[in-house]
Amino acid sequence: MSDDRCSADVIVIGAGLSGLVATTLLLEQGRSVVLLEAGAGPGGRIRSLHDAATGDVLGDLGPSWVWPPYQPVVVQWLQRLGLHTFAQFETGNAALDYGPSAQVQFQPLPGQHGIARIAGGPVALVDALVAMLPDGVLHTGLPVTAVLVDETGVVVEASGYTFCAEQVVVATPLRVAESSINWSPALPDALAHAMRATPTWMSVHAKALIVYPTAFWRENGLSGRIASQAGPLVEAHDISAENADPAALFGFVGWPHDMRAANKDRLDAEIIAQLVRCFGELAARPTQIHVEDWAANRFICTPGDLAEPISHPDVGPDILRQPHANGRIVFAVAETSDVSPGLIEGALAAGMRAAQQVLGSRV
Numbered sequence: 001m002s003d004d005r006c007s008a009d010v011i012v013i014g015a016g017l018s019g020l021v022a023t024t025l026l027l028e029q030g031r032s033v034v035l036l037e038a039g040a041g042p043g044g045r046i047r048s049l050h051d052a053a054t055g056d057v058l059g060d061l062g063p064s065w066v067w068p069p070y071q072p073v074v075v076q077w078l079q080r081l082g083l084h085t086f087a088q089f090e091t092g093n094a095a096l097d098y099g100p101s102a103q104v105q106f107q108p109l110p111g112q113h114g115i116a117r118i119a120g121g122p123v124a125l126v127d128a129l130v131a132m133l134p135d136g137v138l139h140t141g142l143p144v145t146a147v148l149v150d151e152t153g154v155v156v157e158a159s160g161y162t163f164c165a166e167q168v169v170v171a172t173p174l175r176v177a178e179s180s181i182n183w184s185p186a187l188p189d190a191l192a193h194a195m196r197a198t199p200t201w202m203s204v205h206a207k208a209l210i211v212y213p214t215a216f217w218r219e220n221g222l223s224g225r226i227a228s229q230a231g232p233l234v235e236a237h238d239i240s241a242e243n244a245d246p247a248a249l250f251g252f253v254g255w256p257h258d259m260r261a262a263n264k265d266r267l268d269a270e271i272i273a274q275l276v277r278c279f280g281e282l283a284a285r286p287t288q289i290h291v292e293d294w295a296a297n298r299f300i301c302t303p304g305d306l307a308e309p310i311s312h313p314d315v316g317p318d319i320l321r322q323p324h325a326n327g328r329i330v331f332a333v334a335e336t337s338d339v340s341p342g343l344i345e346g347a348l349a350a351g352m353r354a355a356q357q358v359l360g361s362r363v
């Protein structure tokens, strides 16, 4: 898989959207790249549930939405990859849920302007980018544990393998990179501080996907949306495919991570009870229910993320967008973006900026 001399011009750590974009652009410009991913597959926070028999996408377990009128980078990449969007289904009444002992109220709720879904889900972006990679670029199941930088280049260690290159693009969540990779020499204090201070957007959340034979709620004049003060889903939405096949709902679980971890066996039943309360008895018969707990993924979420209140991502300090170690280290994860940090738009933009920095540097 590697030799102990030079493996490539550039090593990219993390095969989420930002790492895939950086890799694609570097390969296009003739650079050789090794892309190292800790998880079993590419995509990072972009993940879908697939039908075990057909492989078809049943729904999203990570992001679902883009906002094309406000996200030119998303539009650019959708066009480039031959993908299109469709409107988030919002027709009909939403359910306002106050808990098992109160009557559910039904009324329309305004949707967000410009909110849209990618046909095939955001995983279609990942699949399209991975399909363009030449064999031998992407290596999965290889968590990087050490990065050593000197005046001759970069050496990266991952699961007993050693890779070496001229430069490294770090496309992992910043807190993960700071806390789980051994940096030699140590990262400058100001950089390490900025990395520790940057929450990873949505990393502490759990998303429930509930798949049904039909979008029965639509036939009853309901949008599939829930706003709840009771939970376990604090909000839910219709996440059916463009043609409503497959039909599905998703919701964000309001229970905190430790409560989710301690009550895994009753969470599914409580979600279904809530959906029955809001949408009637047909909600009791899903074909599948899956809860993706991102807080349990150590390559995405750190104790630092779990220890603080959730906040919307801000544009981080410039130090996160600057090359380090004379241009040998560049950061690419979505949270480093100065547009839509933490979002799909931010991941695309940060991957593009990182590739430009590598191409523009003279190491």
Ligand SMILES: Cc1cc2nc3c(=O)[nH]c(=O)nc-3n(C[C@H](O)[C@H](O)[C@H](O)COP(=O)(O)OP(=O)(O)OC[C@H]3O[C@@H](n4cnc5c(N)ncnc54)[C@H](O)[C@@H]3O)c2cc1C
Binding pocket: 013, 014, 015, 016, 017, 018, 019, 036, 037, 038, 039, 042, 043, 044, 045, 046, 061, 062, 063, 064, 065, 066, 142, 143, 144, 145, 171, 172, 173, 176, 177, 180, 181, 201, 202, 203, 205, 206, 207, 294, 299, 300, 332, 333, 334, 335, 342, 343, 344, 345, 346, 347
């Ligand atoms: C539940 C949820 C809902 C979301 N909803 C939306 C939405 O609706 N719209 C939107 O725009 N955004 C949304 N987001 C955010 C969006 O998913 C992210 O902005 C985007 O996927 C980030 O991509 P990335 O490549 O920058 O980082 P990541 O996807 O975090 O990729 C980082 C990669 O690095 C890998 N890695 C970590 N450590 C190592 C290591 N040591 N060695 C090698 N690899 C490593 C990880 O396994 C991962 O694959 C949501 C996220 C979640 C979790």
